[in-house]
Amino acid sequence: MDFPSEQNYIEQLSIDCVIFGYHQKQLKVLVPKLNFNGDFYALPSGFVIQDEDIDAAADRILRGRTGIQDTYIDQFHVFGKAGRSNETFLDKLLELNKDTLGEKGMNKKQYDWITKRFVSIGYYALVDINKVIPKKIAIDASIDWYDVRELPPMIMDHNEIVAKALDHLRINIDDKLIAFKLLSETFTMKEIQELYETVFNKPFARNNFQKKILDLNVLDRLEKKFTGAANKAPFLYRLRG
Amino acid sequence: MDFPSEQNYIEQLSIDCVIFGYHQKQLKVLVPKLNFNGDFYALPSGFVIQDEDIDAAADRILRGRTGIQDTYIDQFHVFGKAGRSNETFLDKLLELNKDTLGEKGMNKKQYDWITKRFVSIGYYALVDINKVIPKKIAIDASIDWYDVRELPPMIMDHNEIVAKALDHLRINIDDKLIAFKLLSETFTMKEIQELYETVFNKPFARNNFQKKILDLNVLDRLEKKFTGAANKAPFLYRLRG
DNA sequence: GCAAAAGTGTTCATTGTACACCCATGT
DNA sequence: ACATGGGTGTACAATGAACACTTTTGC
Numbered sequence: 001m002d003f004p005s006e007q008n009y010i011e012q013l014s015i016d017c018v019i020f021g022y023h024q025k026q027l028k029v030l031v032p033k034l035n036f037n038g039d040f041y042a043l044p045s046g047f048v049i050q051d052e053d054i055d056a057a058a059d060r061i062l063r064g065r066t067g068i069q070d071t072y073i074d075q076f077h078v079f080g081k082a083g084r085s086n087e088t089f090l091d092k093l094l095e096l097n098k099d100t101l102g103e104k105g106m107n108k109k110q111y112d113w114i115t116k117r118f119v120s121i122g123y124y125a126l127v128d129i130n131k132v133i134p135k136k137i138a139i140d141a142s143i144d145w146y147d148v149r150e151l152p153p154m155i156m157d158h159n160e161i162v163a164k165a166l167d168h169l170r171i172n173i174d175d176k177l178i179a180f181k182l183l184s185e186t187f188t189m190k191e192i193q194e195l196y197e198t199v200f201n202k203p204f205a206r207n208n209f210q211k212k213i214l215d216l217n218v219l220d221r222l223e224k225k226f227t228g229a230a231n232k233a234p235f236l237y238r239l240r241g
Numbered sequence: 242m243d244f245p246s247e248q249n250y251i252e253q254l255s256i257d258c259v260i261f262g263y264h265q266k267q268l269k270v271l272v273p274k275l276n277f278n279g280d281f282y283a284l285p286s287g288f289v290i291q292d293e294d295i296d297a298a299a300d301r302i303l304r305g306r307t308g309i310q311d312t313y314i315d316q317f318h319v320f321g322k323a324g325r326s327n328e329t330f331l332d333k334l335l336e337l338n339k340d341t342l343g344e345k346g347m348n349k350k351q352y353d354w355i356t357k358r359f360v361s362i363g364y365y366a367l368v369d370i371n372k373v374i375p376k377k378i379a380i381d382a383s384i385d386w387y388d389v390r391e392l393p394p395m396i397m398d399h400n401e402i403v404a405k406a407l408d409h410l411r412i413n414i415d416d417k418l419i420a421f422k423l424l425s426e427t428f429t430m431k432e433i434q435e436l437y438e439t440v441f442n443k444p445f446a447r448n449n450f451q452k453k454i455l456d457l458n459v460l461d462r463l464e465k466k467f468t469g470a471a472n473k474a475p476f477l478y479r480l481r482g
Numbered sequence: 483g484c485a486a487a488a489g490t491g492t493t494c495a496t497t498g499t500a501c502a503c504c505c506a507t508g509t
Numbered sequence: 510a511c512a513t514g515g516g517t518g519t520a521c522a523a524t525g526a527a528c529a530c531t532t533t534t535g536c
Contacts, residue, residue: 010253013360050358054321078319078362080295117291119254121319121360189515208499210516224506231514232506430488449526451489465533472487473533 009047011113014120015058016043016079016158018165019066021129021145022182027198029151029162030065030134032143037096040089041154043161045120058123065143066132072181073125076168077161080119084157090115093155124165126181170199177218180239188225188234189213250288252354255361256299257284257320257399259406260307262370262386263423268439270392270403271306271375273384278337281330282395284402286361299364306384307373313422314366317409318402321360325398331356334396365406367422411440418459421480429466429475430454 019030034040046061048054055073063069094101094115101114134143146152148166151159173179179195180187193209213219220240224233260271275281287302289295296314304310335342335356342355375384387393389407392400414420420436421428434450454460461481465474 010360012251013254048321048360051323053323054319054360075319078295078316080289082292082294119251119289119295230508230512234515446526471485471535475488
């Protein structure tokens with residue numbers, strides 16, 4: 001396997017990505033399971049190349065797991081507690097993977113790299129879940145979408161990182177008009193409302209919600225969407241610009 | 242001099258502090274001038290010790306320049322463009338300080354430390370300017386308060402860092418009730434208003450402002466403050482808790 | 483009494499919420 | 510025709526901004 005210590009990365013600095021998607025009234029996060037013995041789930045992470053902007057590094061990490069690039073990303077917090085790495089996680093990982101991560105599998109440089117304390121920059125990304133085909137990379141055993149409310153226990157402080165990312169998503173969703181990044185190109189008003197209700201975990205009044213969204217003046221109203229249902233056909237909308 | 246490369250610091254990761262104070266209708270930033278040949282002004286910065294939380298590192302750096310600790314700090318952004326260090330600044334610094342920073346003054350390890358690319362975590366701090374006696378540390382030739390609108394040109398992207406810190410101060414000032422951190426223990430309503438007017442660079446209506454602040458329900462009204470002026474004496478207030 | 487500045491109240495506009503109603507669609 | 514869900518309009522409440530008025534202080 002490739003050890004990051006062999007690459008020209010900044011040491012002890014990592015980037016953790018919370019990739020949000022939305023499907024069928026569920027806010028989902030893309031989470032790989034690590035290709036080691038033991039059930040280790042970890043956010044898509046990576047390191048910063050010496051001559052690379054940190055935003056570019058986040059975009060590169062995202063591209064590796066989603067296949068798409070130039071998606072919406074937002075750097076929201078740095079996680080830098082000294083003890084965030086070594087609360088049982090590392091011991092367990094090394095214990096269960098003596099062959100690959102022990103003295104046989106690694107040299108000292110490699111061992112030092114993974115056992116040192118890391119400061120991690122948290123990014124969250126919003127993607128159209130239909131455009132993403134989750135991709136395993138070398139370190140992954142599998143990768144899947146999980147409902148943000150039913151995430152597996154992840155390594156280190158990764159569950160906290162997701163919680164904080166969700167806080168920031170809620171704070172920014174109106175201000176930065178980012179809700180639409182989670183939807184397809186075109187969408188109905190009901191779909192936006194259900195997205196909001198999922199994100200905030202509370203109902204919104206239908207008519208007032210419509211007014212609020214239309215008053216943003218950022219949507220173009222397109223043709224109607226005929227579903228075959230026995231009711232009035234809803235309009236499709238698209239983000240202007 | 243002490244080189245940071247001799248300490249047990251995380252490499253290529255720094256912390257930059259924007260220390261805000263307020264005095265006589267001016268929002269001020271504490272800026273040291275570096276103890277090198279050439280006019281190099283730089284935000285109070287430092288590095289993270291291996292077993293130290295990043296918040297603790299910021300607090301330590303702050304304590305070094307202000308003498309006070311446990312002040313209000315907020316981590317607001319990470320500055321990580323690959324080219325932020327080496328736009329003429331480093332060349333100029335090395336050129337003007339061949340004796341101390343050239344081959345004579347430094348070994349290779351020290352030279353590598355200062356010439357590598359840095360990712361910097363930005364913190365801003367709010368202090369009661371009356372409680373701070375600015376302290377030079379070894380690297381400083383001088384240290385002074387500057388009006389945020391009349392800062393000297395600083396190294397690298399430090400002027401941008403201040404601008405972004407000010408953005409975040411404005412965003413958070415109401416939400417996190419942090420305006421009072423810039424004032425003395427007790428203050429008049431007029432002093433709070435002038436602080437707001439300085440921070441936002443715009444006037445506020447006196448009566449509405451008073452109502453807004455009192456409606457926060459976080460202030461205790463104390464005795465009146467008799468200034469000797471020929472007008473009604475204002476009340477003093479203090480943050481509750 | 484008077485000027486200066488603090489404190490309070492009242493009105494108007496804007497925004498947000500709750501309720502009611504009409505419209506299109508397929509059976 | 511009618512059940513279903515989409516779209517719009519109106520009334521009320523809460524919030525915020527503009528204006529007016531009263532109170533206190535030292536000369």
